[in-house]
Amino acid sequence: MKNLKYYRDRYVRRQPSAFCPGCGGGIILNCFVRAIDDLGLDKDKILAVSGIGCSAWIPSPNFNGDTLHTTHGRAIAFATGAKTFNPELTTVVFVGDGDGAGIGGNHLIHAARRNIDLTVILVNNMSYAMTGGQIAPTTLHGETTVTSPYGNPESPFDITQLVRAAGASYVAKWSTYHVVELTRSIKEAIEHKGFSFIEVLSQCPTQQRRIFNLRGPVDSLPPRILDMFSESTVVKDRPEKGGYVYAVPKTSSEETLKQVKAMDDVEARIVDHMIHGRVVRVDTKLPDMVCGKLLELGSVSDVKDHLEEKIELGVFEKKTRPEFTDALREIIRKARCD
Numbered sequence: 001m002k003n004l005k006y007y008r009d010r011y012v013r014r015q016p017s018a019f020c021p022g023c024g025g026g027i028i029l030n031c032f033v034r035a036i037d038d039l040g041l042d043k044d045k046i047l048a049v050s051g052i053g054c055s056a057w058i059p060s061p062n063f064n065g066d067t068l069h070t071t072h073g074r075a076i077a078f079a080t081g082a083k084t085f086n087p088e089l090t091t092v093v094f095v096g097d098g099d100g101a102g103i104g105g106n107h108l109i110h111a112a113r114r115n116i117d118l119t120v121i122l123v124n125n126m127s128y129a130m131t132g133g134q135i136a137p138t139t140l141h142g143e144t145t146v147t148s149p150y151g152n153p154e155s156p157f158d159i160t161q162l163v164r165a166a167g168a169s170y171v172a173k174w175s176t177y178h179v180v181e182l183t184r185s186i187k188e189a190i191e192h193k194g195f196s197f198i199e200v201l202s203q204c205p206t207q208q209r210r211i212f213n214l215r216g217p218v219d220s221l222p223p224r225i226l227d228m229f230s231e232s233t234v235v236k237d238r239p240e241k242g243g244y245v246y247a248v249p250k251t252s253s254e255e256t257l258k259q260v261k262a263m264d265d266v267e268a269r270i271v272d273h274m275i276h277g278r279v280v281r282v283d284t285k286l287p288d289m290v291c292g293k294l295l296e297l298g299s300v301s302d303v304k305d306h307l308e309e310k311i312e313l314g315v316f317e318k319k320t321r322p323e324f325t326d327a328l329r330e331i332i333r334k335a336r337c338d
């Protein structure tokens with residue numbers, strides 16, 4: 001039977017984990033090993049490459065296969081070398097958001113432009129987590145980090161769209177909440193010929209505690225952040241379940257309460273705040289629980305505006321384009337007059 005022990009014995013090195021409790025890294029490792037197992041790939045033909053950062057630890061030292069743990073920002077450059085030398089290798093690169101979109105951003109867009117047959121999994125925890133939670137090019141506007149105690153004055157890249165515009169032929173975005181979709185996407189990405197890219201919103205209870213201004217016991221944070229990923233996102237082309245999630249600004253009026261209560265499929269459980277704007281679920285069966293909170297809300301029309309700020313997940317690109325190592329092989333053949 002394929003239980004946790006099966007995957008652990010086969011794919012994971014046995015040693016103490018370097019991850020903080022509740023880190024999203026373990027979830028992503030889990031999705032990765034399930035994907036390669038489902039695909040029936042020969043472990044000896046897989047190379048996992050990473051740079052520097054907590055996310056770089058996902059394959060190295062954890063993956064019990066060939067790994068290349070490189071320098072900060074250069075994982076894609078090393079992977080390009082390895083893949084060019086041995087195009088038969090299934091080459092999967094794990095980068096953090098700082099690693100991939102900050103210091104290594106140039107390698108990322110040029111690899112996408114070349115459409116080299118790599119799979120890049122970019123772990124977006126919205127900060128330079130390993131070094132203490134500094135601003136990254138993915139930190140949301142206004143968020144508090146150690147280097148933005150008054151709020152981030154910058155806006156983040158939409159990395160998925162950036163990489164897509166640069167020419168990647170497979171592009172997807174998921175979160176650590178969406179494990180089934182993420183596993184499926186890793187399989188698609190590995191099987192795809194060309195540059196495939198998956199951005200994964202990942203939880204970092206250690207740094208996101210400050211970034212999202214979360215209170216409460218440390219061990220309550222991972223599930224709450226996962227809940228936020230669920231609440232703050234919509235899956236492309238998938239209808240909202242029940243249609244009862246409302247994003248709500250802090251300002252409020254009595255009128256809003258009336259409007260929200262007048263809606264049909266409304267729930268009353270306050271879930272948590274979301275990444276963009278504010279979200280409450282309102283249950284008509286438990287209206288008293290949230291009356292006070294709802295009184296602080298703005299108008300329902302504002303609520304709808306905020307809903308539009310939800311983060312879209314899904315597969316954004318899947319197309320065929322000439323691939324770099326194939327083209328290079330052809331040039332070498334011509335140059336040698338084979």
Ligand SMILES: Cc1ncc(C[n+]2csc(CCOP(=O)(O)OP(=O)(O)O)c2C)c(N)n1
Pocket residue numbers: 052053054055056072095096097098099100123125127128129130131136
């Ligand atoms: C050339 C270089 N610059 C800076 C550092 C210090 N450093 C190590 S990890 C890191 C940030 C990692 O952030 P990210 O890539 O987002 O990974 P995370 O830890 O968040 O998973 C930095 C700046 C380094 N190791 N090498």
Ligand SMILES: [Mg+2]
Pocket residue numbers: 053096097098123124125126127128129136
């Ligand atoms: Mg990071």
